[in-house]
Amino acid sequence: MFEIIKRDGMARMGRFEVHGKIVETPALLPVVNPKINTVPPRELYEKFGFKALITNSYIIKNSPELREKALESGLHSMLDYPGVIMTDSGTFQSHMYGEVELTNEEIVRFQKDIGTDIGTVLDIFTEPFWTKEQTAESIVTTLERTRQACDMKGDMLINGVIQGSVYQDLREDCARKMASMDIDVHPIGGVVPLMEQYRYSELVDVVMSSKRGINHSRPVHLFGAGHPMVLALAALMGCDLFDSAGYAKFARDDRMMFIDGTFRLADMKSLDCDCPACRGRKVEELRGMDKNRRTKTIAEHNLYQITRELALVRRYLQEGRLWELAEIRCRAHPALLDALRRLKEHQAQMELSDPISRDGAIFYTGPESRGRPVYLRYLERLGKRYVPPTDKAVLFPDCQGKPYGRAYAEDFDRARRSGYTPIVVSPFGPVPAELDEMYPLAQSLFPSIQDEETENESERLTYQFLSMAGFKTAIEPGQIPDGGSQEYDADMLRAKAVARYQFGNEAADALFRGEVAFVKSKKTGKIRNVISDGEHVLSMRAGDGMYTLRLEGAKRIASSVPAPHMRVVIADDAVPFVADGRNVFAQFVLSCDPELRPMEEAIVTGKDGNPVATGRMFLTPAEIPFMKKGIAVKVRTGAEE
Ligand code: GUN
Ligand code: ZN
Secondary structure (H helix, E strand, C coil), rough: CCEEEEEECCCEEEEEEECCCEEEEECEEHHHHCCCCCCCCCHHHHCCCCCEEEEEEHHHCCCHHHHHHHHCCHHHHHHHCEEEEEEECCHHHHHHHHHCCHHHHHHHHHHHHCCEEEEECCCCCCCCCHHHHHHHHHHHHHHHHHHHHHHCCCCCCEEECCCCCCHHHHHHHHHHHHHHHCCCCEEEECCCHHCCCCCCHHHHHHHHHHHHHHCCCCCCCEECCCCCHHHHHHHHHCEEEEEHHHHHHHHHHEEEEECEEEEEECCCCCCCCCCCCCCCHHHHHHHHCHHHHHHHHHHHHHHHHHHHHHHHHHHHHHHCCCCHHHHHHHHHHHHHHHHHHHHHHHHHHHHHHCCCCCCCECCCCCCHHHHHHHHHHHHHHHHHCCCCCCCCCEECCCHHHCCHHHHCCCHHHHHHCCCEEEEEEEECCEEEEHHHHCCCCCCCCCCCCCCCHHHHHHHHEEEEEEEECCEEEEEEEHHCCCCCCCCCCCCHHHHHHHHHHHHHHHHHHHHHCEEEEEEECCCCCCEEEEECCCCCCEEHHHHHCCCCCHHHCCCCHHCCCCCCCCCECCCCCHHHHHHHCCCCEEEEEEEEEECCCCCCCCEEEECHHHHHEEEECCCCCCCCCCCCCCCEEEEEEEEEC
């Protein structure tokens, strides 16, 4: 059973329970060759903290000695490893050496017999150079074998490997067919050649298309991905499990893994590494070691590179900054930069899971940053939901020091008194003054020296927006007339604009009906609460300048905006609990608005449509039907409170 604890981008931090043992994801499984004991499994578990590993059942089965031992005492005892053991099936050997003499039934049964925790189907490795016909044909066989394995698996968990070469439609289709089978993990297979050849942009297409069809309740394993340089990007795309044979293979070859590539010990001018394996050592000392000791030392170094990067991925994920880490990593190699650029083509798909707000600031570190889903979402919502207060605009350049309203306080005021709406031309595109304190606009950092591409794009987007929103004129700050005397209510403009952006225009009308008053912070002067006709309908969060929806507000929206807008409908037996303030668990959700995003305000209702509670989405609408466990909505106000 897999439960999502925390998310960022498409990444998930999760708990994967396997036979009573917990694997915390993202996780990497070191590959153990049962014939070569480079780093003993017990050490992998105790010294390096790897709570799961992967080994190969085909190699074990083909060695009379190992087979005997594994069948007699079981795999865990044979390897002396207390953690979760995953086994592969021989597919990779057929990719490397041609046909293997083995049936799917045999190898699945063997994996069960030796007590593996997670076994693997004998899938057919789809090579990147295969034709589409050849690929499609082989997938039919892989699917048949996967079905067979599901029937046979018993207590063993099973890997159903998604294949499809570089054909995105075949990948998606294969994933979708497996989504409805009784498998436990979704490995994405056939990608090793892409990684070996640094074809990372195609890897992005393969992962993203596979993710489109996948069953989200299962961890996704990127088969053969274990180099620290790809972990942040792969995790960002929603891969939960990884494996590395490279740490040992490279070590036997005197090659050392680093965050920006793999380097030959013979070519290295200095060691410059402070991992526990290298600390205090000079490159000459490492070169001078006897072969076995050197291999072990380099393998340990490689493992430390992996564990360190994985720890960093987990920390950035928890802090809501995984995009930042992935961007840094992708700038370390041109092929990875290609991957980052390709990811922009999947911006809309990424947007479905990207949280509406997060703790971390958004760092703009180059034109590729604009490929992030947060940029797309902002422009889409602005286009659909922004209502200009006047039809004249003043265009301000982006500036350091946010929010813009503070940096440009006097100019904004002068503009507004003359009937002009201040708009900042930012790397996000146009930012109207009313929205300047809202996430992500106030929480972003841009360089003060802009690149040409971004500058041109910001301008293009702004002029497109001005014409779509119905502005008739646009002037520069130097042209603002003096002595304007128009009255305006900046709080009201902001309060309504943010409500429209967050909840849509119809909902905002319902929330701002009748007499509206604000409770403001004595310290900062910022809006705290919105009171409409005596009812406290909204509270504004200081951190991200967005609203939390109160139950009174939810009732207004429910009675005036047709379902499913913002609604999460739950089963009758869950209603009393949720009304009492308990969270909504995925298994109790009957339906929900497909437009909701993680961290977005939601209205929880019973089947009758009456609001029971408000809260923030945690899972995506696409994930909820699949999840057997976990919180779908974090509830804030129950109706009974
Ligand atoms: N190891 C690396 N790639 C693959 C794959 O596509 N299938 C299996 N079973 N194992 C792999
Ligand atoms: Zn080292």
